[in-house]
Each structure stands twice: as structure tokens, then as C-alpha cells.
Amino acid sequence: MKKAFAILTVICTIVILWYGAAVKMNAKWSLEAASRAGVTLTTSELISKTLNQERPVLPAPHQVASEFWKTTIEKKITSKRSLIFHGWITLRATMLGFLIGTFGGIILSVGILHIRAMDMGFMPWAIASQTIPILAIAPMIIVVLNSVGIQGLIPKAIISAYLSFFPVLVGMVKGLRSPDQMQLDLLSTYHASKPETFFKLRLPSSMPYLFTSMKVGIAASLVGTIVGELPTGAIRGLGARLLTGSYYGQTIQMWAALFAAALLAASLVALVGLAEKAVMKRMGMDR
């Protein structure tokens, strides 16, 4: 209860600061407009004007909220202006990429667990590749695949798979190695074979690690999809919405798209969290 109150206080502070910043940053334009029109504004007039500009430097929260409402609830979802339409495009690529990435990460982690050469040869590169800004190659993948005739969903999904792949790989390797020597010894006294050890001990005990890295991975794969939507001048998806907003100075549209992306990321992470809870409960590991 106290925690909810604390979170609420923080959020309220952020909104108040936001309104303050909106007034301050938009004031210049309003003042100039007023001086051109030859009128002087009172403080309250100035504030109300700064919070209702058509192309503000920083849109006020209620402007973003109303744009968000207009483009999600009021528009038909097949409309090109609907954020649900754009969000769905982004979501599809994200989900496909996330599935490929998670699946690939799990498969490779099993390989790394059992093949020593792969562990010694591949793992250092996998870790090193995390220090490289992988997003930098997003435009290249898009354009190259475009030039061989693949476009639309697949290139974006490849980028997002690439980004969700490494968190899952690293987390899963750690998870599969998490059973301690005592437990492994116990299984060998049971005369358990390698697959039996894997399915009855290693896989179940890796689950907490898997879900933790899946939460990181799904957020990363959304970022990958959004960045993948930028370079080809794509016209659909939340990333494209951001880009067109920035071309035409439609700041309110950009902020609404940004919030849609944030909301999407939050609900995806929450969804993985729910799955985690369900699995943990089923395994008798809930806290």
C-alpha cells in the first residue's frame, strides 16, 4: 500500500515536471506569435496557449493522451492512422523475431553445454558480440535483404531475433550449469543417462534464468524491430511512425507513437512475467 503510494507520488511528480517543462519550452513560440499579432499575454493566457500548440516543442501530457486516444480507440484499426494498426505490424515482427531468437538461443546453449569445443570457441565471441552495437548493422540487413527481394516482415524479424538471441543464450548457458555438483552426483548415483540428467535436472533448474533473460530479450527485440523500421523509409510500424513524425515536425504524433512503443514493451515484459509465474507455480518454485 505504502509502495503504491510512493510510486504514485513519483509519477505525479514526473507529470508536474513535464507540464512545467512544456510551458517553459513552448513559451518562446507563443510569445513570438503574440508579439507578431501585437498583443501582450497575461501569464494564464500564456500557459494555456503553450499547452495547446499544434506543433509544440514538447507536447503537454494531455495532448499526447488525447492524440493517443484518437489514434487508438476512435480510429478504425484498419486505418493507416491507427496506432493499433502500426503497433500490430511492429508486434508481429517482434514476436516472430523473439521466437526465432529464443529458440536459437536455447538450441545453441544446449550445444555449448555438451560440446566443449563450442564452449571454448564460440562462447567468448558470443560474449564479445554483446559489446558491439549490433543495431548499427540493422540498416544493412534491411537493404541487403531488400536487394535480394526479401522485404516486409522477415528482415525486421531477423534483426529482432539477433538482439533477443544473445541474452537468452548467455542466460540459458548459466541456467543449464546452475545445478551444483551434489545434485549432479546424486543423479549419477541413480545411474541417470545424459539426456535424463538434462531433462530432469538441468532443464528445470534453468527455468528462472531463462525467464529472466527472456524479459531482457523481448524488450531488446522490440527495440530491434523499431530500429529496423527506420532505414528503408518504411511506411508502416511504430518506427516508421516515429520517422514520419520527425520528417514533418508532428511532435504530438511522435510522442503518441513513443508511448505506444513503451506500452507495447511493458505489456510484452509483463506477459513474459505472467508466463514465468505460471511455470514457476506449476514447478512448485513460486515464492
Place this chain on the structure above:
Amino acid sequence: MIEVIVSFFTWIFACWVNVKLSHSALSDTRAVKLAVPILFGVTVIVVWELLVRGLQVPQVILPTPSAIAVKFAASTDLLWADFIQTFVKGALSGYLMGCGSAFLIALLIDRMPFLQMGLLPVGNFVAALPIVGTAPILVMWFGFDWHSKAAVVVVMVFFPMLVNTLQGLTTSDHMQRDLMKTYAANHFQTLLKLRLPMAMPFIFNGLKISTTLALIGAIVAEFFGSPIVGMGFRISTEVGRLGLDMVWAEIVVAAIAGSAFYGLVATLEKGVTFWHPSQRG
């Protein structure tokens, strides 16, 4: 066709050597631990070169490593200018500002448990959001030059750093804090002598996460507008002209810069948190 066959056998041979090496009696020595990944990396490059030549993949789709190396050597001036613009001016200054301010604000918030209780979940939440998306907005506010890139980096690294520092400051337990109290240590002394050292593993975790985020932020922000220099600018324009060898050269620079940056922070970490179990290994 001959190259494809050669590449196939190179792959098989390298795999065989690696398996032999990793199962040999020497597999725990430092030399073998280094040799195996290096051999893996070299094999990938050799197979890439041979396959691209053998299958006659057009250079505009996938350049050979040798072509990339030639391009890299021929345009070091350009690459250096891009590196300075994006990494030193954009990423590094944003990294220092973002991590520094997050650290200081964490120290301030640390004295207010109520704010901390509310801010940790919100911060954790914000850290998972696609913050790169703010790039077009910040480019609009701060102009096309490196200032806007630094701003994007500040926004991206702020919350991971803040959350980690706050979490780190809470690691000391009651017994330890009570001990400081019996020594009559004031808040500042407790902070300096007990809680900050205890927080260092967390702080460095935040710093390490931020290194990658900083470079990504600076490069992606350049996709939304930049002066005619910079790694993100070069990548997006050369991709448009299908100058893929230049793009790869740029990626090599990014890889070297990113790894070196991370390595530097990790080395610092080793020096500062030598007492921590994860470092004693």
C-alpha cells in the same frame, strides 16, 4: 566451385582441431583457452572469404573480408573523423554526463527512503522501454550536431545507472550499519567507507551495461539527422549507395571501439572490486 569445397574442408579441419584441443590434457592452460576462440574466429573469416568468392556472391550483398580490410586501410582518415564525431563527442560525453548525473542523483535520493521506494520500480520500468525511440525528438530539440547524440545517450544510460546505483547502496546490511553507528560515524562517513564500496559491483554493472547503450544511442540517433560526418551517418548513406564494404569497415570500427570501451570499464572494475567473490574466481 573449388573454393566452396576448400572452405568446407577448412571448416571440418578447424572443428576437428578445436575438438582435439579442447579435449587434450592442455585444455586448461591459458594458451589453449586463447587459441580455441581465435581459431574459431579465423575459420569464420576464411570460410566467409572462400564462400563469397566460390559462390560468386556480388560484393554489394556481402563483401569479402579482404575487400573490407582494403577499404578500411584506404579510408582510415574518414573512419577516424567518424569515430571522433560519434564515439568521442557523442557517446563518450553523453556517457560521462548520464552516468555521472545518475550517480549523483542516486546519492541524493538515497537519503529519502520514500522517494526511493517509488523511484526504483519506475526506474526499472523505464530502463526496459525502447528509449532509442526518443532519438528523433531529441535530435529535433538539440540540433543535428553531436549535442543531440549526447542527449540521447544521457537519456538511455540514466535509468540503468540510477537503478543499479540505488540497488547497490542498499546492499550493506543492518549489522554493518549498526557497527558504523557504534563508531559514531556520520552519514557521510558511512557512505564513503561502507556503503559506496559495497555498492561498487552494482555501480560497475550499470557502467558496463551503459557502454553498449551509449554507442547504440549515438549511432541510432544519427539515423535521424546528422552533419555529414559520423558512424551512423556513414552507415545509413553508404547503405543507400550500396557501398557495403564501407559499412563493414564502419562496423569493424564500432566493434573495436565497443569492445575496447567495455574492456576498459571491466579492467577498472577488476581494480576497484578486487575483493568481490566474482572477481576472485
